[in-house]
Amino acid sequence: MPTSQLLHESHVWFVVPESICTRSKLDYFQSILSAQEHERWQRLHFDEDRHRYLVSHAMVRELLSCYADMQPAEWQFETQAHGKPEIANAIDHPLRFNLTHTAGLAACIVHLNGDCGIDAESISATRNPQGIARRMFSTDEQDRLLQLAGRQQLEYFFERWTLREAYVKARGTGISFPMRKLCFDIAPEKDIRIHFQPDINDCPSDWHFRLLRPTEQHILAVALHSGPNPAPRLVVREYPEYFD
Numbered sequence: 001m002p003t004s005q006l007l008h009e010s011h012v013w014f015v016v017p018e019s020i021c022t023r024s025k026l027d028y029f030q031s032i033l034s035a036q037e038h039e040r041w042q043r044l045h046f047d048e049d050r051h052r053y054l055v056s057h058a059m060v061r062e063l064l065s066c067y068a069d070m071q072p073a074e075w076q077f078e079t080q081a082h083g084k085p086e087i088a089n090a091i092d093h094p095l096r097f098n099l100t101h102t103a104g105l106a107a108c109i110v111h112l113n114g115d116c117g118i119d120a121e122s123i124s125a126t127r128n129p130q131g132i133a134r135r136m137f138s139t140d141e142q143d144r145l146l147q148l149a150g151r152q153q154l155e156y157f158f159e160r161w162t163l164r165e166a167y168v169k170a171r172g173t174g175i176s177f178p179m180r181k182l183c184f185d186i187a188p189e190k191d192i193r194i195h196f197q198p199d200i201n202d203c204p205s206d207w208h209f210r211l212l213r214p215t216e217q218h219i220l221a222v223a224l225h226s227g228p229n230p231a232p233r234l235v236v237r238e239y240p241e242y243f244d
């Protein structure tokens with residue numbers, strides 16, 4: 001896949017980890033993990049978590065190799081101050097990526113030049129949306145959440161939660177960022193705007209957001225920083241289907 005495609009596009013790849021189960025594929029995935037990834041993978045206690053970790057991290061390696069002349073096992077990553085991994089290899093283009101994984105889904109965004117973040121959550125009724133919103137949402141968003149109930153409330157919560165996470169993952173700050181100082185406007189046709197309280201040093205028009213529903217059970221948010229340039233077109237693909 002030519003990297004030049006990323007001049008005007010950003011690519012989101014998603015996978016249902018359980019859909020990958022052939023022994024030969026999983027053996028191959030293990031063979032391309034770094035020693036450090038292998039160690040983290042082996043430390044995970046539950047089979048489901050181990051499987052998701054293996055598929056997610058091998059997927060990142062295989063995907064990145066579509067965009068640069070590098071074998072999947074050769075990718076090296078360095079961890080930024082708050083844990084965000086970035087590519088450490090010397091490559092021709094400033095490729096950026098971000099990974100998310102949750103029960104039943106993993107997804108990776110690949111972007112050129114700017115910061116990018118991605119977050120997926122399974123819409124689960126077991127969370128405590130109101131409690132989390134009190135700590136993490138703006139007062140307007142909290143008020144709106146309280147007016148909703150049932151599935152509508154959960155969807156409202158997870159849309160705003162994943163957008164926040166995608167934004168802080170793009171910036172690389174993790175949840176040390178004061179999330180209550182952000183607010184999202186989501187128009188019915190899903191045009192999404194971010195607003196900051198005045199003490200946040202960032203420019204809303206530099207950011208582009210998208211909400212996706214890769215499965216009935218998952219909400220996925222993407223945050224892209226493009227500065228004064230127009231928003232790249234978002235191309236969404238299912239990972240194993242493209243490679244099979």
Ligand SMILES: CC(C)(COP(=O)(O)OP(=O)(O)OC[C@H]1O[C@@H](n2cnc3c(N)ncnc32)[C@H](O)[C@@H]1OP(=O)(O)O)[C@@H](O)C(=O)NCCC(=O)NCCS
Pocket residue numbers: 053082083084085098099100101102118119120121127132161165168169170171172173174175
């Ligand atoms: C680590 C954090 C950046 C994302 O956590 P998360 O939503 O649980 O995790 P995701 O699956 O979306 O992303 C994890 C991946 O993001 C990347 N990542 C790690 N730290 C990161 C950072 N500071 N910025 C961007 N990406 C980061 C890594 O590739 C990581 O994968 P790995 O752990 O397998 O190496 C952080 O924001 C966090 O801890 N969030 C709180 C999660 C939470 O409370 N969820 C409740 C939901 S209701």
